[in-house]
Amino acid sequence: MASVFGVGSSTLRNIIAHPLGGRRRSPGTRAGHLSDIIEHQMIPRLMLAHAREPNVAEDGDPPSIGEDLAESFAVHLLQWDADRALAEVEDLLSRGHDIQSLFLELLAPAARKLGTMWEEDECEFIDVTMGLWRLQEVMREIAARVPPVIRSLRAPARALFSPMPGDQHGFGALMIDEVFARAGWESEVLIDPQQRELLAVTSQKSFDLLGLTITNDSPTSAIQSLIRAIRTVSANPALRIMIGGRLINANPGMAEEVGADGTATDAFAALECAERMVAETGLHLKIAT
Numbered sequence: 001m002a003s004v005f006g007v008g009s010s011t012l013r014n015i016i017a018h019p020l021g022g023r024r025r026s027p028g029t030r031a032g033h034l035s036d037i038i039e040h041q042m043i044p045r046l047m048l049a050h051a052r053e054p055n056v057a058e059d060g061d062p063p064s065i066g067e068d069l070a071e072s073f074a075v076h077l078l079q080w081d082a083d084r085a086l087a088e089v090e091d092l093l094s095r096g097h098d099i100q101s102l103f104l105e106l107l108a109p110a111a112r113k114l115g116t117m118w119e120e121d122e123c124e125f126i127d128v129t130m131g132l133w134r135l136q137e138v139m140r141e142i143a144a145r146v147p148p149v150i151r152s153l154r155a156p157a158r159a160l161f162s163p164m165p166g167d168q169h170g171f172g173a174l175m176i177d178e179v180f181a182r183a184g185w186e187s188e189v190l191i192d193p194q195q196r197e198l199l200a201v202t203s204q205k206s207f208d209l210l211g212l213t214i215t216n217d218s219p220t221s222a223i224q225s226l227i228r229a230i231r232t233v234s235a236n237p238a239l240r241i242m243i244g245g246r247l248i249n250a251n252p253g254m255a256e257e258v259g260a261d262g263t264a265t266d267a268f269a270a271l272e273c274a275e276r277m278v279a280e281t282g283l284h285l286k287i288a289t
Contacts, residue, residue: 199230
């Protein structure tokens with residue numbers, strides 16, 4: 001069953017306010033259960049809270065944050081309060097690490113490490129819950145210091161993002177949804193949809209853009225067939241379709257082969273491409289200053 005996060009993924013933000021909800025370890029719970037929660041709910045916010053910060057290399061840049069430091073930070077989150085954790089992150093900032101590297105090399109790996117510790121009975125449910133809460137507080141404090149990318153549309157474009165039906169990895173769709181929502185789009189995302197659900201949504205709502213993320217190996221014919229079906233039922237005859245993900249990045253020419261309108265290697269490149277395509281349909285965009 002697909003789940004739909006509405007404009008700006010407000011549902012996702014609510015989940016992040018309560019990172020683990022009431023989920024507990026129980027006999028038969030698969031090993032990746034909590035890792036899925038972290039991957040699909042925590043890490044998108046960690047990565048995107050700070051959208052498009054330029055990352056300009058300079059002489060004397062500090063080395064990358066190593067795995068050992070990230071794991072040590074995760075362990076300390078079980079004991080430190082949020083202020084102490086924030087002080088450690090601010091120390092890294094003062095030594096020249098940028099916010100993007102902190103999110104990707106420290107906070108996100110620390111979140112995954114907490115999940116692993118819980119799954120392997122190295123800490124209790126309440127401990128990892130508090131650790132994730134402290135991590136979230138640090139993320140919010142640091143992200144608040146950097147304004148998001150601000151764009152406005154004279155007539156806000158509407159986008160729907162979804163993994164390829166049958167693809168279990170919804171992280172990419174969540175990530176790109178956040179980027180578009182922060183850029184002023186009316187953005188929605190489907191998670192783990194069946195094909196009939198994806199077609200139903202596109203037939204009931206008029207979207208300007210549909211983005212498919214494809215990570216699993218999928219036959220070209222299956223992707224092509226889905227895109228044709230989407231165009232057949234779409235409530236918007238001018239719908240633009242983009243595809244991306246691991247499979248497409250390895251073979252960009254596949255986008256044209258299956259009948260998609262475009263592709264991009266990451267969420268921000270996808271935003272630029274989508275704005276150009278939608279502008280060509282008559283929806284004029286402007287960039288706020």
